[in-house]
Structures are given as structure tokens and as C-alpha cells.
Amino acid sequence: MTEGRKAVQVSGITKKYGEAAVVDNVAFEVCEGEIFGFLGPNGAGKTTLVRMLTTLIVPTRGSAKIAGFDVVREAGAVRRQIGVIPQAMTSDTDLTGYENIDIYARFYGIPARERKERIQYLLETVGLAARANDLVAAYSGGMRRRLEIARVLMHRPKILFLDEPTSGLDPQSRRAVWELLDKIRQEDTMTLFLTTHYMEEAEALCTRVAIIDAGKIVILGSPQELKQHLPGKDVISLTLEKLSDAIGDSVKNLPFAHQVFAEDNSIRVAVDMGARDLPAIMEVIRSAGGKVLSATVHEQSLEDVFIYFTGRSIRDEGPKKVSLLSAGMPRRTGG
Amino acid sequence: MNGLRETALRLSAVVDRDWKKFRRNPVVIAMSVLMPIIYLMILGNSFQGKLRGLPLAVVNQDSGPYSRSVLDNLRAIAAGPRTLVIRAATDEAAAVAGVRNGIYKAALVIPPDFSKKVVLKAGPEVGLFLDNTDGISAQALRGAVNGAVGAIASDYVPIRERAYEIHLRDNNLYRQVDYFQSLVPGVVIMSIFLGAMTTGVFNIVMDRFVGVEEAYLLTPLTKTDIVAGLIISGLSITTAVAVLVLAAGVAITGIPLPGSVEQYALMLLLIVLATLSLLSLMFAILGRARHPRIVGVMSGFLNVILFFPSGAMYPVASLPGWLRGLARINPEAYAVSALKAVLFKGAHLATVWGDIAFLAAFTAVMMTAAIVLFKRTL
Numbered sequence: 001m002t003e004g005r006k007a008v009q010v011s012g013i014t015k016k017y018g019e020a021a022v023v024d025n026v027a028f029e030v031c032e033g034e035i036f037g038f039l040g041p042n043g044a045g046k047t048t049l050v051r052m053l054t055t056l057i058v059p060t061r062g063s064a065k066i067a068g069f070d071v072v073r074e075a076g077a078v079r080r081q082i083g084v085i086p087q088a089m090t091s092d093t094d095l096t097g098y099e100n101i102d103i104y105a106r107f108y109g110i111p112a113r114e115r116k117e118r119i120q121y122l123l124e125t126v127g128l129a130a131r132a133n134d135l136v137a138a139y140s141g142g143m144r145r146r147l148e149i150a151r152v153l154m155h156r157p158k159i160l161f162l163d164e165p166t167s168g169l170d171p172q173s174r175r176a177v178w179e180l181l182d183k184i185r186q187e188d189t190m191t192l193f194l195t196t197h198y199m200e201e202a203e204a205l206c207t208r209v210a211i212i213d214a215g216k217i218v219i220l221g222s223p224q225e226l227k228q229h230l231p232g233k234d235v236i237s238l239t240l241e242k243l244s245d246a247i248g249d250s251v252k253n254l255p256f257a258h259q260v261f262a263e264d265n266s267i268r269v270a271v272d273m274g275a276r277d278l279p280a281i282m283e284v285i286r287s288a289g290g291k292v293l294s295a296t297v298h299e300q301s302l303e304d305v306f307i308y309f310t311g312r313s314i315r316d317e318g319p320k321k322v323s324l325l326s327a328g329m330p331r332r333t334g335g
Numbered sequence: 336m337n338g339l340r341e342t343a344l345r346l347s348a349v350v351d352r353d354w355k356k357f358r359r360n361p362v363v364i365a366m367s368v369l370m371p372i373i374y375l376m377i378l379g380n381s382f383q384g385k386l387r388g389l390p391l392a393v394v395n396q397d398s399g400p401y402s403r404s405v406l407d408n409l410r411a412i413a414a415g416p417r418t419l420v421i422r423a424a425t426d427e428a429a430a431v432a433g434v435r436n437g438i439y440k441a442a443l444v445i446p447p448d449f450s451k452k453v454v455l456k457a458g459p460e461v462g463l464f465l466d467n468t469d470g471i472s473a474q475a476l477r478g479a480v481n482g483a484v485g486a487i488a489s490d491y492v493p494i495r496e497r498a499y500e501i502h503l504r505d506n507n508l509y510r511q512v513d514y515f516q517s518l519v520p521g522v523v524i525m526s527i528f529l530g531a532m533t534t535g536v537f538n539i540v541m542d543r544f545v546g547v548e549e550a551y552l553l554t555p556l557t558k559t560d561i562v563a564g565l566i567i568s569g570l571s572i573t574t575a576v577a578v579l580v581l582a583a584g585v586a587i588t589g590i591p592l593p594g595s596v597e598q599y600a601l602m603l604l605l606i607v608l609a610t611l612s613l614l615s616l617m618f619a620i621l622g623r624a625r626h627p628r629i630v631g632v633m634s635g636f637l638n639v640i641l642f643f644p645s646g647a648m649y650p651v652a653s654l655p656g657w658l659r660g661l662a663r664i665n666p667e668a669y670a671v672s673a674l675k676a677v678l679f680k681g682a683h684l685a686t687v688w689g690d691i692a693f694l695a696a697f698t699a700v701m702m703t704a705a706i707v708l709f710k711r712t713l
Contacts, residue, residue, distance in 0.1 A: 056552055056713045079555050090550035107554040 007032045007159050007191035008053065012062035015048050022048045024215035025062065030191060030208075032158075037206035038195040039302060045215040046195035047087055050163045053193070054084045067158050080108075083157030087164040089144050091151065093137040097128055100136060101151045108155040115154075122150035126180060142173030149180060153188075160184075162194040166201060178204055199303040209302065213310045226305045231258030234274030234297055235304050236281060238267050241291040250288045251281060261307055268307070270300070366632040373639055377658070381643040386475045386653045391419045392430040392442040399450020401487055405461070408483035409443075418479045427462075434466050434508055436686050437676060440652075441465045441476045453487070460504050467507040468679035470517060472650045477505065510591065512679050519584035520674035521647025524609060524667050526580040528642065530573030531613035532634040535565050536621045536705075540630050552711060562622070562706045566614045573610045578603070585678075593681055601677045601687060605670055608694035612666035613641075615701035622709045641667045646675075669693045 008030035015023045023045040030036040038046050051057040053064050055075040064071045067081040091100045098119060105115045123129040126146040136144060145165065152160065165181070166174040178201065185192065196202050202209050203223050210220040219226060240247065243265045251269060252260045256277050259270040271277040274297030282292055307313055357363065393409065395402050406421075413421050422439060424430035430442035444462040452459035463480055465473045481503055539561065542548040551561065581602065585592065593599065617637070621630055644651070644658045645667035651659060662668040673690035676682035684691075 051713060054553060056549065058712055076555060076557070079553060082553075084550075084553045086549045086553070088546040088549065090547050092547060104550075104554065107551075107556050109555075 005032045006030070006065070007034070007067060008036070008193060009065040010053070010062070011064070013049070013052060013059050013064055014061040015045075015052060015057060016060045021060075021215050023052065023059075026212075026215070026217055027062075028210055028217065028220060030193060032191050033189055035185065035192040035194070035205055035207045037202040037209045038193075038212050039197070039199070039202045039209050039306065040195070040212035041197055044212045046197075046212060047163055049212070050084075050086075050161055050193075050195055054082060054161055055079060080155075081158045082161060083152035083155065083159075084161040085145075085148050085152050085163065085165055087167060089141070089148065091136050091139075091144055091148050094135065096133050096135055097123065097139070097147050098132040100147060101154060104151050105154040110155060118154060119150075122153055125183070126150045127176075140173075142169050142176065145169060145173070145177060146180065149177070149184075153184065156188065157190065159191040159193060162192065164195055164197070166196070166198065174198075174201070181205060199301055199306070203302050211302075211306055211309055218309045219305070223302055226302065227300050230270060230300050230304055230308050232270035232272050233300060234271055234277075235300050236269045236271055236274050236278055237296050237298070238269070238281070238285070238292055239294045240265050240267065240285065241293055243267060244288075244290070247285055247288045247290040250284050254281065254284060256280070259308070263313060268304070270304070274298070360626065360628060362629050363632050366636060370632075370636060370639075373636065377639050377643050380655050380658055381653075382649050385416070385418070386472060386650060387417045389419045389440045389472050389476055389650075389652050390422050390438065391476060391480070392422050392424040392433050392439040394424045394427050394430050394442065394444045396447040397445050397449040398447075399453075401450040401453045401459075402445045404487045405445060405483055408486050409480070412479050412483060418475055431464050431508070434464055435680065435682075437466070437672065439466075440469065440472045441480075443480055462504050462506055464506045464508055466509070466680075468509050468512045468517065468675060469650055470512060470514060472652060473507075477503075509680055512590075513588075516588040516590050517675070517679075518648070519581070519588055519590060520671050520678060521642075521645070522584050523577050523581045523606065523674060524645065524647055524670055525642060527573055527577045527606065527610050527670075528613055528634075528638055528667070530576050531569060531610060531617055532630070532638075534569030534572050535614040536618040536624075537627070537630050538565055538568075540621060540624045540627055543625055544627055549713065552713070558706050558709045558711050561711075562618055562702070562709050566611065566618060566702065566705075569614045570607065570610050573614070574603075574607055577606045577610065581606070590678060593678065595681075597683060598677050598681060601682075601684060602674065604691065605673050605677070605687070605694070608691060608698060609666060609670035611698040612670075612694050612701065615698050615705055616666070618705035619701045619708060622705055641665055644668070645671045647671045664697075666694055666697050 006029050008028075010029070011027045013023060013026050014021055026045075026049065038049065040046050048057060052059045053066060053071060055071050055078050058072055066078045069077040069081065071078050091097075095103070101119045101122070102115055105119070110118070119132075120129070123132050126149055128143060128147055128150065131139070131143065136147065139147065149165075162181075166177050169177065181192065182205070184190065192205075194201075194205065206223065208220065208222050209226060211218045211226070219229070243262055248260065248262050248267065251257060251267060254269075254277075256271050257269050258272075261268045269277075269281060278295060278297055282295065285292055303313070391409070393406065395406065409419070409421055413419055422433075424433065424439075424442065427442070427444050430439065430444065433439045434442050442464040444464070446460065446462070449459050449461065451457075461480075461484055463477065465477065467473045484503055539548065542551065584590075593602075617633075620637075621633055624630055624633075640661065644654055644662050645665055646662065647667070651662045651668060651672075654662065669690040673682075673687040676687055680686075
């Protein structure tokens with residue numbers, strides 16, 4: 001990690017509602033120019049954290065500085081430094097796209113001529129120039145999100161917060177948003193702070209990722225660093241007709257299986273070389289009386305990191321745990 | 336049979352969904368219980384009440400016995416049914432000026448030769464100067480004075496000798512204002528209330544409800560920007576509507592137009608201040624509401640406690656003491672009384688400055704409260 005100036009400094013920040021801590025003693029720093037991702041399932045405390053960092057919620061304990069300003073004592077100064085895209089759509093549906101941006105820019109005191117030019121430029125950037133004078137009520141979800149990205153860039157924020165920027169969008173719109181964020185990043189040096197529960201999103205965009213679960217940071221590092229914590233390099237995922245303990249045990253006992261997770265009738269095995277090891281696993285399952293419905297081999301992703309550190313898959317919202325079949329501490333095997 | 340059961344299931348689901356929402360809105364529940372009671376207490380007292388405490392200036396220029404018995408009779412009314420309170424005035428000019436300025440509802444002048452004329456049966460007269468813009472109060476006072484004056488005739492004159500009658504000379508100080516015309520200021524205030532209810536704070540509650548407010552709170556906008564901005568936008572819309580309603584009311588009921596620019600300026604100023612008062616009041620009360628339904632219920636409540644006891648429909652003098660106390664801090668009461676004075680009596684700034692000062696002070700207090708109470712966090 002390069003030692004730059006700090007865009008975000010958070011120490012011991014906590015938010016409690018009653019007795020329950022939604023964000024629990026979280027501390028981290030983000031350098032200027034980084035793309036920092038908070039990855040966690042719904043309900044992990046991501047939105048509460050972003051709202052505390054963006055002055056919308058007062059922390060119960062702890063403190064945070066954004067661009068050197070305290071989020072509680074210097075909230076006004078913080079607001080001038082940041083741009084935020086909240087998770088919910090916040091553009092006015094009864095105004096046109098152009099009006100939405102223009103009014104927002106006036107909140108920041110941007111003079112008329114500069115507004116006109118920059119709105120035009122940004123609407124072209126997000127591909128909405130042709131729809132600028134339509135009411136936002138007539139926009140699709142993806143268009144609305146792109147409009148909000150254009151809007152938040154009007155005052156050239158130093159730090160851009162995006163809370164689940166692509167949640168609720170179809171894959172195509174999601175990719176368009178990613179490309180847009182990438183383009184913006186290259187044109188303006190900005191620090192990006194985003195939360196997501198999409199693994200691909202964190203992996204595709206972020207220079208560093210913090211995995212958050214139940215209000216706490218579980219692990220923090222670059223996607224590469226995080227993956228290095230995992231034994232093996234590839235993951236073999238298998239869906240069986242019926243998963244039994246016997247099948248699980250026999251897979252676990254394979255010498256090349258570093259780690260085995262079972263969930264419902266699926267099984268994930270961490271191995272060094274997926275393509276080489278797949279036939280042997282299939283064979284073991286068949287001889288233990290199991291029937292394989294599907295099998296895939298992929299490189300380890302942040303999803304595997306998440307399962308490794310939290311013991312459950314990110315799609316779960318409830319407390320259901322996947323059983324960790326390989327008992328004991330995770331082994332670190334090189335190569 | 337199956338179809339019927341399904342229909343019942345669907346219907347009960349719709350009902351249940353509504354009940355659940357209702358149950359989780361405690362303000363609305365409390366209001367739906369309180370509202371009928373409040374309506375009863377306020378509406379009932381606003382129209383039914385006997386007029387009481389109407390201030391009557393009495394100028395007695397006669398030193399004879401009959402003027403004293405007229406006064407005794409009036410005192411009996413003041414002590415008994417309490418329709419009026421007697422205020423002694425030094426001279427006729429001061430008493431009439433007092434009526435014009437709204438201090439008295441009427442002035443009774445008993446001329447120096449009254450007792451003599453009674454004795455001589457020479458057609459005695461008393462003069463009654465009435466603020467006839469308030470028709471209901473004028474009627475009640477005329478009745479009371481008539482009774483007080485008429486009573487001495489029957490006491491001192493044998494019934495068969497109906498040779499004379501004491502004459503009550505009515506002096507209407509203003510052009511006659513009929514009931515419909517007298518409602519126009521109230522209708523203007525009602526339009527201001529409705530305007531204030533659908534602009535201003537309602538917009539921020541709506542933004543909050545649909546989740547758009549978050550984007551505003553993230554910008555450098557201060558509490559004052561948000562509160563004052565919404566109040567100003569509400570003011571412009573509501574004032575325009577109120578001016579139109581006033582013009583339409585004047586045209587429809589045939590109220591003669593006031594003569595000078597001062598009156599037009601005063602009416603505009605009163606409309607602006609009444610609008611600001613109501614917008615600020617609602618912002619102070621509803622600045623933190625999260626559901627538009629609360630704004631709706633609260634508006635109904637405010638309308639009842641502000642409008643009906645404002646004097647727009649029925650004189651404030653008819654209200655019981657506790658409601659008259661409420662009228663003393665009710666911006667609508669000040670606005671109605673000042674608008675009536677300007678529209679029907681051609682009042683000048685000197686007459687209504689007190690109402691203007693109250694409305695301005697009320698606005699200042701409520702807007703400050705609205706800004707302080709507004710929450711700039713989620």
C-alpha cells in the first residue's frame with residue numbers, strides 16, 4: 001500500500017440502535033486516489049457505515065475524518081468535499097434529467113455558465129444527452145442511476161461514496177455503470193468508496209476491499225492479498241442429487257483437497273489445480289454412492305474469500321451457516 | 336363455494352393490510368379519536384354560544400333621572416346575560432373613533448335633553464353608533480340597547496297612554512355588509528390555510544417519504560436554506576392563490592373596492608404575513624414527520640382549532656373564555672379581524688398595525704422554532 005494522504009480515516013466507529021450494534025468498532029484508512037470497497041451481505045452494516053461517513057447519521061462512538069474534516073464537528077465542510085450516491089434512487093421523478101442536475105449544482109453555488117457546459121458534458125458522458133429534457137419518471141432504473149452519477153460529479157467531489165451503486169440493476173446496466181465509474185476515475189483523480197454485495201463488482205473495481213460481516217471488519221486487503229489467505233488456487237463446485245456425510249467425508253479425505261465447504265446439496269472444494277483434480281473427486285463421489293448433477297472449476301474469487309472468513313456464503317441473509325467439513329484451522333499451502 | 340371463500344380471503348387480506356398500517360401510525364390513531372371531540376368542542380362553541388362581553392361605549396350627556404335608568408338597565412344586562420360590557424366614554428367623537436378602531440362594537444349617545452323630552456313626551460331620542468360590519472354583534476347590541484331604553488317607557492308611562500315612544504336612532508357607521516360579504520375575509524384565510532398545507536413542510540415530508548430527502552441532506556444546504564427555501568416557495572404560490580380568491584370573493588359578493596393604494600398594500604401585506612405565519616407554524620409542528628398521512632391529519636386538526644374560532648364565521652365574542660384565550664394567540668383571528676377592518680371599514684395602518692405586528696412576531700418565533708427543530712440527519 002502506497003503511503004499517500006488520507007481521504008478517509010475511521011477509528012473505532014460504532015452505531016448502536018438500542019443495544020444492538022449495527023456497526024461495531026470499525027477502523028480503517030483510505031488513501032487518496034484509492035478505490036476502496038466494502039463487501040458484505042445485506043444487513044452487514046454497510047449503509048449505516050456510509051451514512052456515518054457522509055454526515056447523515058451521528059455515530060454512537062468513535063470518529064471519522066473525511067479529507068481531514070471531522071464528520072460530526074465539521075459536517076458542513078465534509079459535505080463540500082464528498083459526493084454520495086445513496087442506495088435508493090434519489091433523483092426527482094417530476095423534474096427532467098437536466099433540471100435535476102441543474103438544481104443540484106446550484107446547491108453548490110456553481111455559476112450558470114459553468115453549469116450549462118458541465119451538465120452537457122456529463123450528460124454525454126453517461127449517455128443521457130438525448131433524454132435530458134424528459135421527465136425522470138420516464139427513465140429506466142439504469143438510466144436513473146446514470147443520471148445520479150452525472151449529478152454527483154457536478155461539483156467535482158474529492159471523494160465519491162457509492163452505496164450499492166448497481167443493486168437492483170440488470171447485468172447489462174450494471175456493466176455500463178462499472179465502465180462509467182472506470183472512465184470517471186481515469187479523467188479525474190478521485191477517491192472512490194463503494195459498498196457492494198456483488199463479488200464481481202468488488203473484484204472488478206476495487207484496489208482494496210474490506211469484508212464486513214455483522215457490523216465488523218473481518219479482513220481487509222487488496223483482492224490479491226485476500227485470496228492469498230486461501231489454501232489452493234482453484235475451486236471446484238459440485239451440485240449433487242443428495243449430499244450425505246459419507247460423501248463429504250470421502251471428499252475431505254482426498255489428499256489434494258485443502259478445504260471443503262458443504263451447503264445444501266452443493267459442495268465446494270479448494271484445490272491447487274482444478275482441471276487435474278476434478279475427475280478424482282467425481283470418482284470418489286460416485287463410489288460413495290453420490291450422483292453429480294453439475295460441476296464447475298473456477299479460480300478462487302472474493303466469494304471464496306468471504307466464505308472462508310465468515311463461514312457462510314454472501315447470498316445468505318439469515319444466520320444459516322454452511323458446515324465446515326474440514327475441521328481445524330485453515331491450512332496455508334503454498335503453490 | 337370455493338370462489339366465495341377465495342373472495343373472502345382476498346377481501347380480508349386487503350382489510351388486514353390496511354389495519355396493520357393504521358395500527359402502526361399512532362398519531363393518526365390518536366387523532367381519529369380526538370378529532371370528533373375537538374370538532375364538537377370547537378365547532379359547537381363557535382356557533383352556538385350566546386354573544387357575551389361586546390364592548391359598548393356609553394356617552395351620557397344627560398343628567399336627568401331617565402338616562403340613569405337607561406344606564407341601570409344596561410348594567411342589569413351587563414351583570415345578567417352579560418351580552419355587553421359598558422365602557423364610559425368622555426365624548427361622542429372619542430366613542431365613535433373607538434368603534435372605528437375596533438375598541439368598541441357600538442357607542443350609545445344619550446343627548447343632554449333626553450330626560451326632559453321623556454317628561455315632555457317630546458319624542459326623546461338616543462343615538463346608537465354601530466360597527467355594522469360585524470352584523471351578528473351589531474344585531475345583538477341593538478337588541479340589548481332597545482330593551483334597556485324601551486323598559487323605561489313602560490315603567491314611567493301608563494300603557495294606555497301610548498302617546499310617544501323613545502326613538503333609537505341607528506347610526507350605521509359603515510355601508511351595510513351582508514352575511515356573504517362578511518365571509519370573504521374568512522374564505523381568503525381558508526385559501527391561505529389550504530395553500531400552506533399543500534406547500535412548505537408537506538414537500539419535505541413527501542421527499543422524506545419517497546426517500547429523495549437523503550440527496551438534499553448530503554449537499555451543503557443548511558437547515559435555514561431548506562426551511563426558509565420551502566417557506567418562500569410556499570409563500571409565493573399561496574399568496575398568488577389568496578389574492579385571486581380575494582378578488583373573486585369581492586367580485587362575486589359585490590364588495591365595493593377600497594379607495595386608496597394604502598388599503599391594497601395593507602391587504603397584500605396581511606395575506607403575506609398570514610401565509611408566513613401558517614407556513615412557519617406547520618413547519619415547526621411537522622418538520623420531522625415521516626408520513627404524509629400525519630400532515631393530512633394534523634392539517635384537519637389545525638384547521639378546526641384555527642379557523643372556526645377565528646371570527647371568520649361568527650364573532651369571537653361569542654366564544655367561551657378558553658376559546659377566546661386561544662383566539663388571542665391564533666394568527667388567523669388577527670388576520671381575519673385586520674382584513675375585515677381594511678376591506679369593510681377602509682382602515683389605515685394606524686388601526687391594524689397591532690395585528691400586523693402580532694403576525695410578524697408570530698412568524699419570527701415559529702420560523703425560528705422550525706429551523707431549530709428541523710433535523711438535518713436521518
